[in-house]
Amino acid sequence: MLMPRTILLKLAPTQTEACRGCGVRDAALFGALSERGLERLHEAGDGMGGAGGISSVHLPADRRLYALGAQGAAVFTVREGLVRLERVSAAGRRCIVRLAGPGDLLGAEALLGERYTDDAVACTDLALCRIPVPVLELLRKDEPALQLALMRRWQQALDAALTWRIDLQAGPASQRVLRLFAQLSRQAAPGEPIWLPRREELADLLDMAMETASRAVSALRRDGVIELMPGGRRARLDAGALARALAKSNGTPNH
Amino acid sequence: MLMPRTILLKLAPTQTEACRGCGVRDAALFGALSERGLERLHEAGDGMGGAGGISSVHLPADRRLYALGAQGAAVFTVREGLVRLERVSAAGRRCIVRLAGPGDLLGAEALLGERYTDDAVACTDLALCRIPVPVLELLRKDEPALQLALMRRWQQALDAALTWRIDLQAGPASQRVLRLFAQLSRQAAPGEPIWLPRREELADLLDMAMETASRAVSALRRDGVIELMPGGRRARLDAGALARALAKSNGTPNH
DNA sequence: CGAGCCGTTGAGGGGATTCAAGCTCAGTGG
DNA sequence: CCACTGAGCTTGAATCCCCTCAACGGCTCG
Incomplete structure (x- = not known):
């Protein structure tokens, strides 16, 4: 039970600037905020005695961001990496119920005063924004746009969870692996190598045995769909071959 | 593609009374509303030219309440029955992603102007409240409690979806059936017979073949865990035997 | 009564799990 | 430098669960 050694960077008054120029801001929660709201956001943090400001968090791969059951004091926006x-x-089986990437919001249940409902673990090195609940709470009341953005995010998370279940938990193992890779490549920069989960992680993601995941990946490698890169955590996909393989496995409506 | 022949009962000015005395009100969305809010709720409906009031909907089993992809104009609260x-x-496989019972909210995505993300079908005869989006929208703005209740409901739905996936989609077929029955009995009146899904529905709920569902039910019947009642849609559970069966199948951490 | 739906049960085969044994590779220390 | 080690990955073989195909029984309804 290691405490995650998170690295907190409290960014001075210029945080407003940082937010304004943030790469994921449009995609993220505060994309909904007006300029004025953005300023108030940081004033709010400052006005709370310095304890409550927005901060930047960096976390190395495989470290835990927060734990299931912990009383949540903050929500997080992912800037870089995968959680x-x-x-x-x-x-008694461990299950990965969701993957969150840049722009996604984590730990929203904290806004309701609830404990975190899952463990959040870094898949890759992470850059996040940590937003204390009171700060968000303060703004929620009189920024209707933020309110709407919050609801929209919840709905997105719900929809994503259901789609995930439907597409990645049903059907033959090889098909599930294929679909996961397709999804990973979709949310990665095109042409860039994707994050290749460890086999154990694949198993937890797709609800299968570790050996089955390994076999599936090996098969895809043999078929030229995927090319493993040194280090074992990244891989290059052949988009064409992937599409072909998906079409073929969909042809057999199996299962 | 039948249009569901829903039965709409517009309840006169006394709707406020009906709401106040509603059996599921505490559990449902408007449990969060103040007395004043409750009144405004119905004033709002009346003020919209009569087209926008809250209404009571009854729907027989197997009828569709709304369709995936339809532009949603209302959300629904379940008063009686299962959706x-x-x-x-x-x-291409049909999947039941969620069951909603008394007190649950349906079609919340309509509040965001989105289309319904699923088909909603009655499992049993239903009694619902139909709440037009504009009515709820009007109140959302200045009833903070309602706002909070909405967020809480979204979070609940998300959590339920994830728990569902974890507990009802993983493990051997017999265990999944067992867990579903346990859950159904939990949200039914104790001692009362539970709703017994048709085998096809069981299959869609638990992601298995219809025959497998049938075999599992038969086995449970032989073991005295469940007793089918005439009509085929209801069954009585032996709580003790169920608990024992669950414990036993959990003993083999299988899968 | 035959048609049709729903549920049950059997036989066969395939895919996934399980158990088990190597394999690769990085880090470590002799 | 190289065996040693352990973690992660791969692969094989046996088994089992579940899917598929198929036949049959009970029931309702035209």
Whole structure:
């Protein structure tokens, strides 16, 4: 039970500037805020005695951002990297219930005063914004746009969770792996190598045995769909071959 | 593609009374409303030219409440009965992604101006409240409690979806059936018979073949866990035997 | 009564899990 | 420098669960 050694950077008054120029701002929660709201956001943080400001968090891969059951004091926006949310099933199996990438919001349940409902673990090195609940709470009341953005995010998360379940938990193992890679490549820069999960992680993501995941990846490698890169954590996809493989496996409506 | 022949009952000015005395009000969305808010709720409906009031909807089993992709004009609160939300997976398989019972909110995505993300179909005869989006929208702005209740409901739906996925989609078929029944009995009146899904529905709920569902039910019947009641849609559970069966299947951490 | 729907049960085959054994590779220390 | 080690990955073989195809029984309804 290591405490994650998070690195907190409190960014001075110029945080407003940082936010304004943030690469993911349009995609992220505060994209909804007016200029005035953005300023108030940081005033609010300053006005709370310095304890409550927005801060930048960096976290190395495989470290935990927060733990299931912990009383949440903040929500997070992902700026860079990939986070996995995991829980343990009634049968004692670990399951990854969601992947969050740049622009996504984590730990929204903290806004309701609830405990975190999952473990949040870094898949890759992370850059996040940490937003204390009171700060967001303060603004929520009189920034209707933020209110709407919050609801929209919740709905997105719900929809993503359902789609995930439908597409990545059903069908033969090879197909599930294929679809996961397709999704990973979609949210990565085109042409760039994708994050290749460790086999154990693949198993937890797709609800299969580790060996099955390994076999599936090996098969895709043999078929030229994927090319492993040194280090074992990244891979290059052949978009054409992937599309072909997906079409073929969809042809057999299997399962 | 039948249009659901819904039965709309516009309840006169006394709707305020009806709401105040509603059996599920505490559990439902408007449990958060103040007395004053409750009154405004119905004034709002009246003030919109009669087209926009809250109404009571009754729907027989197997009828569709709304369709995936339809532009939603209302959200619904379940008063009595069970609703299933279903979609079709990329592989063309129908999946039930959620069950909603008394007190639950349906079609919240309509509040964001989005189309419904699933088909909503009655599992049993239903009694619902239909709440037009503009009515709710009007109140949302200056009833902070309602705002909060909405967010809480979204979070609940998200959590339920994830728990569902974890507990009801993983593990051996017999265990999944067992867990579903346990959950159904939990949200039914104790001692009362539970709703027994048709085998096809069980299959869609638990992501298995219809025959597998049938075999699992038969096995449970042989073991005395469940007793089918005439009509085929209801069954009585032996809580003790169920708990024992669950414990036993959990003993083998299988899968 | 035959048609049709729903549920049950059997037989066969395939895909996934499980158990188990190597394999690669980085880090470590002799 | 190189065996040693351990973690992660791969692969094989046996088994089992579940899907598929198929036949049959009960029930309702035209």
